[in-house]
Amino acid sequence: MKHLKFSLFVCLFITTILSAQTKDITLEDIWKNGTFRTESMDVLHSMANGQQYSVFNFDRATRSTSIDIYDYKTLKKVKTLVSSANLDAIPYFTDYTFSDDERQVILATNEVPIYRRSSLGNYYIYHVDDESLSLISEDKIQESTFSPDGKKIAFARDNNLFVKDLSSNETVQITFDGKKNEIINGITDWVYEEEFAFVRAFDWNADSNKIAFIRFNEAKVPEFSMDIYGSELYQTQQVFKYPKAGEANSVVSLHLYDLETKITKAVKVDKAYNDFYIPRIKWTNNPDVLSAQYINRHQNELDLWMVNAKTNTSKLVVAEKDEAYVDVTDNLTFLKDHSFIWTSEKDGYNHIYHYDKNGKLINQVTKGNWEVTNYYGYDEKNNTIFYQSVENGSINRDVYSIKLNGRNKTRLTKSEGTNSAAFSADFSFFINTFSSATTPPEYSLNSAASGNLIKSIKDNDVLSQNLSDYKTSKKEFSTIQVNSNDLNMWMIKPADFDASKQYPLLMYQYSGPGSQQVANQWNSANDYWYQHLAQQGYVVVCVDGRGTGFKGAAFKKVTQNELGKYEVEDQIAAAKQLGALPYIDASRIGIWGWSYGGFMSSNCLFKGHDVFKMAIAVAPVSSWRFYDTIYTERYMTTPQENASGYDDNSPINHVGKLKGDFLLVHGSADDNVHLQNTMRLAEALIQADKQFDWAVYPDKNHGVYGGNTRLHLYKKMTNFINETLGDKIEKQEEDKVKEVKIKG
Secondary structure (H helix, E strand, O other): OOHHHHHHHHHHHHHHHHHHHHHHHHHHHHHHOOOOOOOOOOEEEEEOOOEEEEEEEOOOOOEEEEEEEEEEEOOOOOEEEEEEHHHOOOOOOEEEEOOOOOOOEEEEEEEOOOOOEEEEEEEEEOOOOOOOEOOOOOOEEEEEOOOOOOOEEEEEEEEEEEEEEEOOEEEEEEOOOOOOOOOOOOOOHHHHHHHOOOOOEEOOOOOOOOEEEEEEEHHHHHEEEEOOOOOOOOEEEEEOOEEOOOOOOEEEEEEEEEEOOOOEEEOOOOOOOOOOOEEEEEOOOOEEEEEEEEEOOOOOEEEEEEEEEEEEEEEEEEEEOOOEEEEEEEOOEEEOOOOOEEEEEOOOOOEEEEOOOOOOOEEEOOOOOOOEEEEEEOOOOOEEEEEEOOOOOOEEEEEEEEEEOOOOOEEEEOOOOOEEEEEOOOEEEEEEEEEOOOOOOHHHHHHHEOOEEEEEEEHHHHHEEEEOOOOOOOOOEEEEEOOOOEEEEEEEEOOOOOOOOOOEEEEEOOOOOOOOOOOOOOOOHHHHHHHHHHHHEEEEEEEEOOOEEEEEEEEEEOOOOOOHHHHHHHHHHHHHHHHHOOEEEEEEEEEEEOOOOHHHHHHHHHOOOOOOOEEEOOOOOHHHHOOHHHHHHHHHHOOOOOHHHHHHHOOHHHHHHHHEEEEEEEEEEHHHHHHHHHHHHHHHHHHOOOOOOEEEEOOOOOOOOOOOOOOOHHHHHHHHHHHHHOOOHHHHHHHHHHHHHHHH
């Protein structure tokens, strides 16, 4: 007995020493303490001189914000352009925008979010020359934007557009019919903001004398309402226009306002559209010619129009069609000769094209069985285009340069992982952001001509050092052949992995069209959670199945008209293959996901009831009939045209197959994937007499965050995983302790 006591003491002593060297990652580390926070460079702006850049900085000691100017060559701070510590009117600002001549800066403060990308705020102009400050409007406004000559500001308020003359201080209202939930001028409606990813629907021409804007008539769009419970005796309601699949969209129209004549004209294009969107407008270098992208409701026909503001005539210069859908491009660039650069996946992969001003193809600039993933710009002096692509493997990103004629392609980044660039205004330098699964973000100054490193700017070596104290596992990248496709996969095993033992498996996926989760980049918060689970004895895996991105249009668009069919088949097949591995316990396989991933995890548990023991679905779509027009109809057309596509793969219609454990989570104020999805799924489960667990987070949106919310959510999910998959893990740990005692 004495011997056993002594041995146990020694064991505990050694364990204490080892634990100091290999600390466990806790949920508090991830979502409360900021233990793994990375250093970053915020709101980077290249100054017009091409030799300096500005950065948004936050001083934690004084709680102030500043715009600091740095020199590219030395990387030393040249000066602080403006600091809120020196501004009586602004305790802090949250964003900034320069005028073209950089003698004025718009500073944003008191910003209040509306939806995902939109906000209301107070905006000031900081005058660099005399260091003075002027308020643009006493009211909270949206999208304050300098005219190119810097003499005026356009902004939106109460669904109308205004222009302020900065010399006279006079503000002129240019639209008058704006009305909440009915007419919006120059600001996108909810569904455009969410799915076409822009808020400012107006644009200045080069001469600063015309504004083009889109008008949204959402009078016939059905309303959606959400209860906001707050802390008062009675709840309030948020009511907004939300067009669900097959329902009425906003009627959009394009308009031109002339600041000299004060006349607004509606733009007419020479094509009869029955139902359409205007996802992009952009003035060309010619101050009288506006470009506008029009796309039909099915989103399989995209037209680029050139509109002459003087004659109010239009010319169709590019027309793209696809059996599935055409992606809207953000990469339209106009050259001095009025030719333009355009990106398209019309040859099966996303590539760069050069057209003349009339839409005649000059040449395809990039070619190959790989995708261009970002377009950085055109260096006119050196006739060079800069872009990012996956040519070095679909899970990696590199920065390249290529001549406009498609020759002299050069890979500018050297390290394998995820590289992204921010170029100087004259394209002489770029700041590269690099990370991989093993390297936290590093920021470096590089030569745009060669890609060679000039200087390191910022790294996260402190984070790397701190992480070395924690017990972590390598994220292993591979492919798995499923349904005749090589699918990208990563796997995280316990640090003390023993191939002779069996482990429970948790699968994570998102699976939405064009998405990617298997990428060679640094950790997100979820990655630390997966490390936390691995520490407890789980193997965690992610597989990007058919429908995901960066492997060509055919791979991505195979899910067209049947969202949730092939993606679910791939996850179930992958789980079966993984379950056959000697170190995976096939009786303990779970899957989880958020949003589209929640739709997927629900379907996988129901349809794959013989494979999956449990699933967690956070903010899931339970039927695409409940989701918005632009996203859903892009991949499914309308419910009226494709009823079986909507219903055959709706989790609601497969609840009767549920055998395992199911956790359903939603935020009650989710304006994106409405709580309706979870309520209808819950009701279907109840009527099918299927037991399940669920949680609704009061007044939380699609991100389910705020205060202690994320920590609470991940504790709940971790506990659920332990209760449903971890039953043998506890037994294994007990056996380990017994083994230590016996050996002692």
